[in-house]
Amino acid sequence: MLSRTADNLYWLSRYVERAEYLARILDATQRLQALPLAYVGTSNEWESAVATAGCATAFFKLYDEANEANVTDFLAFSSANSSSIRSCFELARGNARAVRTALTMEMWDAINGTWLELKRFGNGPTSREEFSRFLRWVQESSLRFDGSAYRTMLRNDAYWFSRLGVYIERADNTARILDVKYHLLLPENERIGGPLDYFQWAAILRSVSALTAYHWVYRDSLKPWLVADLLILRDEMPRSLASCYEATVRNLDAIAGAYNRQGPAQRQARGIRTRLQNSRMDGIFQRGLHEFIGEFIVENNRLGALVTEQFLT
Amino acid sequence: MFAAFDEMKGHNGDVRPAYAELSRWLTEVPPDVLDYRRREAELIFRRIGITFAVYGEADAQERLIPFDVIPRIMSGAEWRIVENGLLQRVNALNAFIKDVYSTREILRAGVVPDDLVFRNPAFRPEMSRQKVPHDIYVHIAGIDVVRVDAETFYVLEDNARTPSGVSYMLENREIMMRLFPELFSRHRIAPVENYPDELLATLTSVAPSSASRDPNVVLLTPGVFNSAYYEHSFLADKLGVELVEGRDLFVKDEVVYMRTTQGPQRVDVIYRRIDDDFLDPLTFRPDSALGVPGLMSAYQAGNVTLANAVGTGIADDKAIYSFMPAIVDFYLGEEPLLKTVPTWRCREEEHLAYVLDNLHELVVKEVHGSGGFGMLIGPTASKVALEQFRAKLKTSPKNFIAQPTLALSTCPTCVEQGVAPRHVDLRPFVLTGRNRVRIVPGGLTRVALKEGSLVVNSSQGGGTKDTWVLDG
Numbered sequence: 038m039l040s041r042t043a044d045n046l047y048w049l050s051r052y053v054e055r056a057e058y059l060a061r062i063l064d065a066t067q068r069l070q071a072l073p074l075a076y077v078g079t080s081n082e083w084e085s086a087v088a089t090a091g092c093a094t095a096f097f098k099l100y101d102e103a104n105e106a107n108v109t110d111f112l113a114f115s116s117a118n119s120s121s122i123r124s125c126f127e128l129a130r131g132n133a134r135a136v137r138t139a140l141t142m143e144m145w146d147a148i149n150g151t152w153l154e155l156k157r158f159g160n161g162p163t164s165r166e167e168f169s170r171f172l173r174w175v176q177e178s179s180l181r182f183d184g185s186a187y188r189t190m191l192r193n194d195a196y197w198f199s200r201l202g203v204y205i206e207r208a209d210n211t212a213r214i215l216d217v218k219y220h221l222l223l224p225e226n227e228r229i230g231g232p233l234d235y236f237q238w239a240a241i242l243r244s245v246s247a248l249t250a251y252h253w254v255y256r257d258s259l260k261p262w263l264v265a266d267l268l269i270l271r272d273e274m275p276r277s278l279a280s281c282y283e284a285t286v287r288n289l290d291a292i293a294g295a296y297n298r299q300g301p302a303q304r305q306a307r308g309i310r311t312r313l314q315n316s317r318m319d320g321i322f323q324r325g326l327h328e329f330i331g332e333f334i335v336e337n338n339r340l341g342a343l344v345t346e347q348f349l350t
Numbered sequence: 351m352f353a354a355f356d357e358m359k360g361h362n363g364d365v366r367p368a369y370a371e372l373s374r375w376l377t378e379v380p381p382d383v384l385d386y387r388r389r390e391a392e393l394i395f396r397r398i399g400i401t402f403a404v405y406g407e408a409d410a411q412e413r414l415i416p417f418d419v420i421p422r423i424m425s426g427a428e429w430r431i432v433e434n435g436l437l438q439r440v441n442a443l444n445a446f447i448k449d450v451y452s453t454r455e456i457l458r459a460g461v462v463p464d465d466l467v468f469r470n471p472a473f474r475p476e477m478s479r480q481k482v483p484h485d486i487y488v489h490i491a492g493i494d495v496v497r498v499d500a501e502t503f504y505v506l507e508d509n510a511r512t513p514s515g516v517s518y519m520l521e522n523r524e525i526m527m528r529l530f531p532e533l534f535s536r537h538r539i540a541p542v543e544n545y546p547d548e549l550l551a552t553l554t555s556v557a558p559s560s561a562s563r564d565p566n567v568v569l570l571t572p573g574v575f576n577s578a579y580y581e582h583s584f585l586a587d588k589l590g591v592e593l594v595e596g597r598d599l600f601v602k603d604e605v606v607y608m609r610t611t612q613g614p615q616r617v618d619v620i621y622r623r624i625d626d627d628f629l630d631p632l633t634f635r636p637d638s639a640l641g642v643p644g645l646m647s648a649y650q651a652g653n654v655t656l657a658n659a660v661g662t663g664i665a666d667d668k669a670i671y672s673f674m675p676a677i678v679d680f681y682l683g684e685e686p687l688l689k690t691v692p693t694w695r696c697r698e699e700e701h702l703a704y705v706l707d708n709l710h711e712l713v714v715k716e717v718h719g720s721g722g723f724g725m726l727i728g729p730t731a732s733k734v735a736l737e738q739f740r741a742k743l744k745t746s747p748k749n750f751i752a753q754p755t756l757a758l759s760t761c762p763t764c765v766e767q768g769v770a771p772r773h774v775d776l777r778p779f780v781l782t783g784r785n786r787v788r789i790v791p792g793g794l795t796r797v798a799l800k801e802g803s804l805v806v807n808s809s810q811g812g813g814t815k816d817t818w819v820l821d822g
Binding site: 038043134149298 | 396579597598
């Protein structure tokens, strides 16, 4: 297939995935904000939301202060932010339009419908209720797109490249949450703070839609190191780094099989996967959780660059 | 203004046979159902994304072309008149272009004046003595035909470069079948859905001799910002070929390749929907970012086929148009089956004088214009507009031609007050491949939705209709 087509499919999926992630962050932050100060401490959750979205630098170029109004506008509706939910959907639809022929009717319908509906929300909702509805709508739109891709696409390179976009983006998103919140997840004796953090942990899980999953996997109350374990090493947790890399390797292997050629992207993905498989949580804490996550983000970005170089240009 | 021929009721008001069922159906179906269906169709078009852009309108990046749910109907016999005329017309166009770029007999015979060719901006000296596969230049032609009575058809315009609109022909039919299955069951209608297959067969039949048995065909688009982008992606999809932009292609050793996820892949035939000027910055406009550097060298080496060929614009010029009867006679020795509208070429002094004296009765067009822009319709124009045009004609007469205002036929059309006659034209698509010309019955009917209006262009508020060619 055309490199440009593969590139558009890859980014189409990435942008939709990113939009959903942003909606989850905003949702989780809103919930934290609604708790009494005594439960969550005095940290600025809106600032942390901007950091988790990975656009703190861009944000503070435009605003002096991170508060609810600024941050929701910036992350959800701003067209000055190329990674706002609105921009993500617009870019996704732009990519979709450029590769109409590679999409199934259902996928096009999902993303084009989302883009048409986006206009309904204008420049942002007028009330909290409406904003909540907006966030739910974003998540549903992403689910609908993802579901139509999964259910209607031929299993060929077009499908694999679009999946690759989903998993590389998802891994990056999960890693960013960990990067910003790592201090909350350190083992008990190393932590400053106290049971106050309970709601923070819940918020982290919520932003990767894993709060219920946690209880099913551990049958235990929230423990920070288990939250880290779930998000990093657990294969069965669909947003964990391990699970993202299981899928990344699988899709890259499918491409290699079809093209009869292994390349640097395949080797890089397999390397990351092996490292995750060989790691245990206590080892990661020993070497430093923050360093581990930092390295992962760099390596994941490198995979993105290698995929681009090997296939998309 | 004048009594137009109505395709349903003729000149005298009796329903013509082809429209018998439709006319009965129109009396049965309540008006609000028609309106409801129209809105349903619009919704479907919007969801599928069948849109076009009007250049120069900032806010209208994606607009819908209004779709009229009442089909236009032709009997098989009527269609055969048009079909034979189209075959003849396209044969003559190809012969003319070949001649212009090779021995130029028609110029030496004095049938067409030299300077109309050599001073024509659409003339491409690069094509002189250039061989093209099977001597075919216009692989895809869109010939605009209008009708003035039961058996007289005129060609209004030949589109020999990159005619568009065929996606509307196909989608209109799909939508009609979805919305009015019952009406379909009362007729026997020639299908159009095989157009993409015919197009692909045409394109592969003209692959260079060096191509493999299964030539690689691509569709070259200027990109998403082009007004016809939807059509480009639609056609690529139906053809099952890659939709490429200039940046997806490159030329090495006079061979064209496309960049794929598995490395470079050779390209044999390019169905290009991009004008000559933008094809290759090394040969034509150096500022074009849409084309492929070196493409002309690969083309001239015979390693890739361009459809349509470079330089076909020489044949769809409005001044050349006026010579078409002579051109048909010169190459085929035949009487034209489709008429040519008498045309005054304002470049000629006597013609100009006539045009200036009779401006209020004439249609004046720019020689190189398209899309219905820069056009004057004398009988409906305001005094001010007439005077403005008079001035333009005097300063640059060469840029204009003038024609009598034709009484275009009308068809029943849904309008706000119900169903009323509106003027229509027809753009059939003619495919010319090795040893074969293919025409799918019908074409795209465009309708001027404003009462009395003769301008059917989508950029000027025109709509489209499904076109039915019946058995017998």
